[in-house]
Amino acid sequence: MKTINDLFILEGMKEGIVLAGHRGLTRNVQFVNISDTPDVINFLSENNLLLTTGYAFKDDTEKFCELIKQMHELNCSGIVIKISRFFQQLPPEVKLLADNLAFPIIDLPTKHTLGEVSRHILNYLNDHEAEQLYYALHVQKEFSNMLIKGYSLSALVEQLGHLIARPTLLLNHRGEVLAQSHDFLKESMKDIKLEILQKVKEDLHVIREGSTFSIPSKEQVSLTSFPVYTKRQYPSMLVIYDSRSLPYPSSQMAIEQAGNVISFTIVKEQAIEENARLLKNNFFSDLIEMKIQSDEEIYNRSNYYGLQKDSENICIVCTIDTQGEMYETMQLYEKKIGELHNTVYDQLEDEIIHENLNATLFTKGKYFAIILQFPKYSDEEIDKISQFIENVQANFNGDFNLSFGVSHSVPSLKEIPTIYYEAVEAIVTGYEQNLKGFIKFYKTRDLEELLKSLPRKDLKALYENTLKSLAFPKTKEEQELVKTIQVYLDTQCEISETSRKLFVHRNTVKYRIAKAEEILNCSLRDPADSLRIRVALIIGAILNEDESILNQ
The missing domain is CATH 1.10.10.2840 (PucR C-terminal helix-turn-helix domain)
Structure with missing residues (x-):
């Protein structure tokens, strides 16, 4: 059965103000009555909510107090009144009595009619699906307000966990934690969290599209993932613990509405990342075009982007093979080409993280440039680079091939322009040989x-x-x-x-x-x-x- 508190998600009621009897907001509501007659008590019964303008007792505070006592004795739910219609404010005697009896009196804004509010409440009381829909809309509006106010992902996920009373995780497309409700900070939940992350990474493709699963230590507990779509090729994920027993009226619809708002927040953060990426690429462009003259500036700015001074540097250049009818057709659609380049960038970034490489990814025009750093460069490192590139090519889910050029190694950051152009030359040489989807290591051209x-x-x-x-x-x-x-x-x-x-x-x-x-x-x-x-x-x-x- 619904309580007075539950009604505040409804149109009209959500703008209502509790004037008295706050402790009684847990009273049950089963029926709704609209009346302005003096004998209204004869038509009320247990769990009845009265909607009124207060006309019958506008000049008689004692009669108003008597009605409250009688409704309390009948175990009625409360009164929703348009207080500004015939009263300037709730009479002090009435407020004192209602507070003592924990009998709620709620002010309804004049812009809403009693009939309109009654219809919303009755639909809500009598229709299970409508109730869930109202709740989902309530969640959506609450989260939209949080988005407008600039709440963080952590705050949004914490609020979702609070609303559905379930531990909640937000993971990125790789299965890494972006945010979590406070439940997962508890000592008892830390091992469970590790199991969840392990399970997600094992079945990543399935789970990020939305599925229900369990973990070994809690096989009786269901977990459900909900995709959170962003600008990336693959979605992030909301993972809800103990999802099959969501407290009423929580529903998957409510979670999805919250997920939509969370996706906007992620997209906003991705836009900030893209701006930072632009600055990083501008630095790389200045570096390889030798527009930075000072050694100190080269070292300082390189260090800011993760490039260390005393390492062997190798450049890998990747590009999308532009051969083929499909790519030429796509060139008509600049947006699709942009999306394809973002997909490749994400794929390269994912593989760098997965392989735990000391590398920094840049872009210049149609080329993706990866600067790798090693303490020393030997056959072992060459094998590691080859394996990394093969993994990228194998895992790239697209209708196009990726080709790679690999430079020699150089010991100085100042020589990065040299190895960049070596890697580009290796790419060009591969295309001159009519290759595609290739890996080409740069070698110095002989005289012939x-x-x-x-x-x-x-x-x-x-x-x-x-x-x-x-x-x-x-x-x-x-x-x-x-x-x-x-x-x-x-x-x-x-x-x-x-x-x-x-x-x-x-x-x-x-x-x-x-x-x-x-x-x-x-x-x-x-x-x-x-x-x-x-x-x-x-x-x-x-x-x-x-x-x-x-x-x-």
């Missing part, structure tokens, strides 16, 4: 790779100018001269070693070298000439390779 990146017309011109008539040998003698030059340079201009490798006499080698130097107008023992000839021979191999591919 550098030459291959130059325009072919420039290579051909350099090749012909350097080797002259030997650039395209036509006779057997010219072919032998080119081969001799190659071996001679490879053996560091050793006549004996060259003759041994070519299976010819020493004098033959000397003759050929002299002949070649005459054609090329140079000395193969001269370092500058030697370098030009070596480069020309490498170019010749590149041009021959191109020709072979064309002829296939």
Whole structure:
């Protein structure tokens, strides 16, 4: 059965003011009567609530007191009166009597009609679902007011736990505690809390979507999770302990209404985080573009973002493969691309925390840059990095692939620009090789790779100018001269070693070298000439390779 106290969640009643008889607010209410007649007592019975303007006793305080005594003897619920209609205030005699009898008298604002309030109360008394709905709306409004006033997540969760009289946890999408009701601070609940967190992490995907579960030490007690949706790809969670026996009129609807307000609070905090992230990314941009000149400023600002001075630094750059029809279609929708980038950022952040890496995550344009720090950098650390990246790729739930470039290590924070561009170059190299969803470790390009990146017309011109008539040998003698030059340079201009490798006499080698130097107008023992000839021979191999591919 409902009490007077329960009615204050209803429209009209929630604005009512208790004028007297506060101790009687626990009186039960079963029926409602509206009357302004002097003989109203003849139509009342136990648990009746009277709604009136007070017209029948506006000029007779004794009659008003007599009615209160009679209603008290009948065990009636109380009186709801529009006190300002015919009274300036509740007469002192009436107030004293009502307080002594613990008989509640409640002032109803004039803007609400007695019939309207009566209808709300009767619906509430007679309809179980309506009562739960009213309670849910009451919770929603109370929490909305707390949101407007800037209450913290901890305060919101504490209030929810108080309203439903159940221990309550708020967890983020990783299953980590964001806030908790005071119940979990009790010594008796600490082990239970640890079990709950363990269970959540074991079945994270299921629990964060909303489910009922139990823990080993309390198998008879049910726990229910409610998703709290935010801007992140995955929801946070409200976890309610002993959820199947919520005290009436609490309901899942009330919890969900509170969850909606809590989600707004989380989104507000995420907006603050995004602003901090913007400042962090601005620092990274200034760092790699070498806009920070002072070493002290580099160290101080790096330290603020978790980068230590005396460590080996490695940069991992991640990007979303932009190949494929789906990504190109999404480019039409800037918002969706933004959501995808936020999802990748969250995934990288989650894996960094899960792997317990000493790392700081930044973004620059389309790239996600992770600066990892190790006391030393060895094969063990390389394996750890590879495992981390593979986990990210395996756990990424999207229709796109993630590719990674990994730099060398450097011992100084001032060299972070170098390793960033190394990691980016590794990414670019992977795409040049038509790879996707790859992991590419940076390696210094050798001379051949550098030459291959130059325009072919420039290579051909350099090749012909350097080797002259030997650039395209036509006779057997010219072919032998080119081969001799190659071996001679490879053996560091050793006549004996060259003759041994070519299976010819020493004098033959000397003759050929002299002949070649005459054609090329140079000395193969001269370092500058030697370098030009070596480069020309490498170019010749590149041009021959191109020709072979064309002829296939």
